[in-house]
Amino acid sequence: MGQVNTTQALPLALGIEEAPYLSEWQSLWLRFRRNKSARIGAVIVILYVAVALLVPLLDHYNPLRDQNLSARFSPPSLEHPFGADNIGRDVMRRVGHGASVSLVVSLLSVSVSVVIGVTLGEVAGFISGWTDSVIMRLMDIILAFPSLLLAIALVAIFGPGLRNAMLAIAVVNIPVYARLARSMAISIRNEDYVMAAHSVGARPRHILIRHVLPNSLAPLIVQATLGLGTAVVETAALGFLGLGQQAPYPELGKMLAESQQYLVTGAWWGMVFPGISITLVVLGFNLLGDGLRDTLDPKLRGTD
Amino acid sequence: MAKKLGVLLAVLLVMTLVGPLQAQEPVTFIWGAYTNPVQLYSAVVTDGVSFFVLEQGCESLLAFDGATTNVIPSLATELTSNEDLTVWTAKLREGVTFHDGTPFNAEAVAFNFNVWRSTDHPLHFASQVYEYYEYMFDGFDDASLIQSIDIVDEYTVRFNLSRPYVQMPNTLAMPMFEIHSPAALEKYGEDYGTPTVGYVCTGPYKFVEWVTDDHVTQDLWDGYWGEIEGNVERIIQRVIPDNAARFAALQAGAIHGKENATPEEIALIEASDDLYYMLRPSLNVFYLAFNYRIKEFHDPLVRQAISLALNRQAYVDAFYVAAEVANTFLPPLMWGYNPDVPMPEYNPDKAVELLAQAGFPNGFSEVTVLPLDDAGNVMLDAEGEKVPLTLFWMPVTRPYNPDGEGIGQAMAADLAAIGINVQLENAGDWATYLDRRRKGDLIGLYQLGWTGDNGDPDNFSGYFFKNCNQPQEGYFNFPEICETLQQAGSLVSQADREPLYQQADAMLAETVGRITIAHSQVPLVFRSNVSGYIANPLGTELIRFVTVE
Numbered sequence: 001m002g003q004v005n006t007t008q009a010l011p012l013a014l015g016i017e018e019a020p021y022l023s024e025w026q027s028l029w030l031r032f033r034r035n036k037s038a039r040i041g042a043v044i045v046i047l048y049v050a051v052a053l054l055v056p057l058l059d060h061y062n063p064l065r066d067q068n069l070s071a072r073f074s075p076p077s078l079e080h081p082f083g084a085d086n087i088g089r090d091v092m093r094r095v096g097h098g099a100s101v102s103l104v105v106s107l108l109s110v111s112v113s114v115v116i117g118v119t120l121g122e123v124a125g126f127i128s129g130w131t132d133s134v135i136m137r138l139m140d141i142i143l144a145f146p147s148l149l150l151a152i153a154l155v156a157i158f159g160p161g162l163r164n165a166m167l168a169i170a171v172v173n174i175p176v177y178a179r180l181a182r183s184m185a186i187s188i189r190n191e192d193y194v195m196a197a198h199s200v201g202a203r204p205r206h207i208l209i210r211h212v213l214p215n216s217l218a219p220l221i222v223q224a225t226l227g228l229g230t231a232v233v234e235t236a237a238l239g240f241l242g243l244g245q246q247a248p249y250p251e252l253g254k255m256l257a258e259s260q261q262y263l264v265t266g267a268w269w270g271m272v273f274p275g276i277s278i279t280l281v282v283l284g285f286n287l288l289g290d291g292l293r294d295t296l297d298p299k300l301r302g303t304d
Numbered sequence: 305m306a307k308k309l310g311v312l313l314a315v316l317l318v319m320t321l322v323g324p325l326q327a328q329e330p331v332t333f334i335w336g337a338y339t340n341p342v343q344l345y346s347a348v349v350t351d352g353v354s355f356f357v358l359e360q361g362c363e364s365l366l367a368f369d370g371a372t373t374n375v376i377p378s379l380a381t382e383l384t385s386n387e388d389l390t391v392w393t394a395k396l397r398e399g400v401t402f403h404d405g406t407p408f409n410a411e412a413v414a415f416n417f418n419v420w421r422s423t424d425h426p427l428h429f430a431s432q433v434y435e436y437y438e439y440m441f442d443g444f445d446d447a448s449l450i451q452s453i454d455i456v457d458e459y460t461v462r463f464n465l466s467r468p469y470v471q472m473p474n475t476l477a478m479p480m481f482e483i484h485s486p487a488a489l490e491k492y493g494e495d496y497g498t499p500t501v502g503y504v505c506t507g508p509y510k511f512v513e514w515v516t517d518d519h520v521t522q523d524l525w526d527g528y529w530g531e532i533e534g535n536v537e538r539i540i541q542r543v544i545p546d547n548a549a550r551f552a553a554l555q556a557g558a559i560h561g562k563e564n565a566t567p568e569e570i571a572l573i574e575a576s577d578d579l580y581y582m583l584r585p586s587l588n589v590f591y592l593a594f595n596y597r598i599k600e601f602h603d604p605l606v607r608q609a610i611s612l613a614l615n616r617q618a619y620v621d622a623f624y625v626a627a628e629v630a631n632t633f634l635p636p637l638m639w640g641y642n643p644d645v646p647m648p649e650y651n652p653d654k655a656v657e658l659l660a661q662a663g664f665p666n667g668f669s670e671v672t673v674l675p676l677d678d679a680g681n682v683m684l685d686a687e688g689e690k691v692p693l694t695l696f697w698m699p700v701t702r703p704y705n706p707d708g709e710g711i712g713q714a715m716a717a718d719l720a721a722i723g724i725n726v727q728l729e730n731a732g733d734w735a736t737y738l739d740r741r742r743k744g745d746l747i748g749l750y751q752l753g754w755t756g757d758n759g760d761p762d763n764f765s766g767y768f769f770k771n772c773n774q775p776q777e778g779y780f781n782f783p784e785i786c787e788t789l790q791q792a793g794s795l796v797s798q799a800d801r802e803p804l805y806q807q808a809d810a811m812l813a814e815t816v817g818r819i820t821i822a823h824s825q826v827p828l829v830f831r832s833n834v835s836g837y838i839a840n841p842l843g844t845e846l847i848r849f850v851t852v853e
Contacts, residue, residue: 062720064716064717064720064725064726065717065720065721066717067713067714067717067718069615069618069619069621069622069714070618072622086707086710087622087710087713087714087717160730242730246727246728246729246730247697247709247712247713247728247730248713248716248717248728258709258710266568
């Protein structure tokens with residue numbers, strides 16, 4: 001991994017014939033646009049974010065009052081485009097509201113793990129010594145548990161619910177960012193510009209924030225994007241197990257669990273639509289993450 | 305050539321004669337079970353699969369009659385008590401032997417009860433749980449309701465009890481108290497009832513073999529004292545764990561009958577000429593309980609409003625194969641049922657009015673939890689603590705509640721429609737749920753139900769409401785109802801007791817002390833060549849009445 005140092009402009013015209021000079025961002029954007037999977041991922045993610053933001057604004061939904069037992073298991077129709085579930089609720093509405101729940105949960109949990117993980121990792125990598133050992137052994141302990149199992153254990157301890165599920169997902173993902181940030185910090189620590197900063201008397205905190213952190217951002221952004229997809233799946237998994245979002249509030253994984261027992265009776269719509277939604281969202285984040293990696297990785301620069 | 309032909313003909317002739325003889329299988333009834341029996345020893349099991357086998361081979365002192373919970377003679381011909389219900393004397397049937405040829409008599413009965421009762425009896429194994437003895441008879445040893453058993457003569461036993469016990473006849477008819485051969489119990493010790501040993505009792509079908517995960521076979525016993533009304537000579541209980549596979553086996557004719565079916569399977573059964581189903585009469589109730597640590601629930605108007613808000617008929621139509629809305633706690637089948645109690649009304653408009661009268665014109669979503677005093681009673685005058693109102697739904701499927709979460713959400717929506725916003729809570733697994741209920745810790749509204757064990761209303765309404773202010777009943781405190789049920793439990797004759805149970809249910813419905821939702825029935829499915837099966841509300845069903853064509 002090299003550095004994308006925002007404090008200095010690099011000649012980035014490599015491989016781009018007709019552009020003698022492009023700014024850092026322009027060049028990134030160009031590479032991003034050329035990447036097909038990134039484009040598809042971006043479209044899916046933008047659509048998803050649009051749905052997740054607009055549905056709660058446009059459709060005032062009170063799940064507490066949503067029930068129509070006479071419409072139980074109505075198949076997809078004009079009135080219920082995605083059909084109705086076991087207590088006669090419109091599946092499309094619930095998928096829409098479930099999608100915004102997933103977005104909120106994944107954004108918040110990833111933010112928490114990024115902030116904590118990156119701080120711990122950068123400090124460990126930059127300071128090294130026993131601080132590094134203590135922090136990274138702690139991370140190893142967390143990593144020793146399969147992430148979903150640890151999340152289940154945490155939720156079991158603190159009680160089921162969306163907030164606890166979110167915190168559990170955040171906690172289990174901290175080591176991922178901590179390890180990444182640490183490896184970045186270690187490689188940057190000995191770079192000339194860091195040495196230079198040291199030699200002119202910059203304080204370690206200043207160096208960490210102004211030099212090390214900005215230069216480790218690229219892989220962290222990629223990882224966080226991929227992490228959003230993982231968080232969506234983990235939220236759904238906890239919801240499916242009854243440990244995340246609680247009834248009657250909509251959540252994609254919970255909708256799968258509620259409708260799976262009725263699948264044998266032919267009511268496929270209760271599972272299929274939330275299932276497709278989860279798949280699409282995760283696919284979108286993964287494609288976008290891959291695309292971003294290709295874009296941001298200097299080793300791949302100039303190649304398509 | 306002619307000789308050879310003659311031999312061939314002779315061989316063919318013999319084959320045609322002998323063939324049918326060899327192929328003459330006993331008339332067999334095959335029942336599909338979802339799992340293995342736990343153990344074929346009635347005193348230490350509680351599961352329906354074990355009891356399906358045991359009921360065909362073993363007998364209690366008394367029995368339940370056909371499709372009812374009426375108690376009729378079985379191994380005992382007569383059971384009488386003294387005035388205050390503390391001494392019960394059983395006259396035993398004469399000339400009955402166990403499958404191993406040993407005689408059935410007073411000694412055998414006393415032996416069985418002593419094994420169950422005394423934890424220091426050499427055959428009372430610590431590894432086995434005598435759950436129903438403990439539950440129906442208060443406990444073991446000195447704590448046991450049965451203080452001692454006297455052998456009066458060869459065919460008379462006397463039970464000396466520590467307190468009046470009106471349920472005694474019904475309890476002695478329960479399959480958990482079937483009499484097993486003392487000789488066999490001694491011979492096999494802890495292995496009694498395991499696949500290699502099986503059971504040794506007095507019933508019409510004796511144990512043949514038990515192949516784990518495959519089947520249990522029982523054959524008709526020629527030494528049975530009673531009559532065999534049907535024609536079944538062999539019973540096979542086959543293990544088919546998967547629900548769909550079990551239904552497919554029934555459709556294919558590989559089994560003759562099974563318990564339970566989904567509403568969708570019922571539709572297929574109704575369309576089929578080869579299958580039919582019957583409903584096991586309901587001896588259960590599904591209810592929504594108030595926890596009276598919540599101050600608002602002490603206002604009858606609030607309770608009434610909640611009751612009026614719930615669309616019980618819609619729940620029954622949507623979630624159950626067969627059920628009826630419950631007007632009372634006791635199911636209609638149970639004596640003591642009060643048909644005059646009006647069916648609960650669904651009227652959200654009236655509910656809103658009542659809430660307004662009670663001082664909640666906009667409904668509520670927070671309630672006041674009252675503290676407990678040192679004696680564990682709810683302190684009605686205390687300030688209390690505001691918490692969100694919670695509705696706890698059952699985390700498991702039970703005959704009386706097919707979908708706790710679904711019904712819970714439907715209830716929450718109905719309540720929201722009158723302005724009462726509840727939080728639905730999954731209190732954890734079933735053990736946790738029951739434990740929290742026992743400690744009075746389900747603070748809010750909570751779902752639960754009951755299936756009668758022995759057909760006596762003391763084991764139904766009495767179990768819940770005989771004592772007021774119990775944490776496990778959500779601090780239910782209606783002294784009039786509690787006293788009525790206590791009185792009903794202290795009388796002997798059914799004629800005296802019946803009006804008291806009716807009165808208690810009428811009072812409960814009047815005050816809406818607890819919200820009764822439904823009584824449900826479990827379907828039993830059969831091939832159309834099976835007849836004579838009698839569905840019993842307690843599940844004590846006998847194949848000796850069944851005919852297979």
